Amino acid sequence: MTEPSTTDYVPIACSLHSEYELAILHRQPLHLVWSESNVIHDEVMLPLDLKTEHHEEFLLCRSKDGSIREIRLDHIRRMGTAK
Template identity: 40%
Template sequence: MSMTDEYQPINCDDYDNLELACQHHWVLTLVLREGETLEAKASDLFSRKQVEYLLVEKDGETRELRLDHIVSFSHPKIGTIEISHS
């Protein structure tokens, strides 16, 4: 990821689904823009320097994922959500 990579906000409905996942600490299957797929527990959403992040936990470690770098996420209660940008 380059430092000049300008943040592209995601659709509000997609954000709301991530917020729901964080509230329930759901384990999501996430597909990232770089091709990586991971399963991790959704913990929190936060913003830093006008960039939004999802904080996830996996195997006792936390990781920050830029929302605009998530291609899709899924959980049995919400199905698969393909991220769209606002």
């Protein structure tokens, strides 16, 4: 039996998950808007991978300054391809 989840994570739509996977495969930079600790972030990021930890899903991505970020998928408010 699986242990019940104690997180407030809300799973995203499968179609959106697929869009992230395609962006990773094609190395397509994404323009992301997400919230984290009551701060709204608006950046172009290069998606690297998806991971699941403690029943939560994250997008691993590289910012323009080269730093690696983990963004919880249900915190992303808007996503589009970067120009």
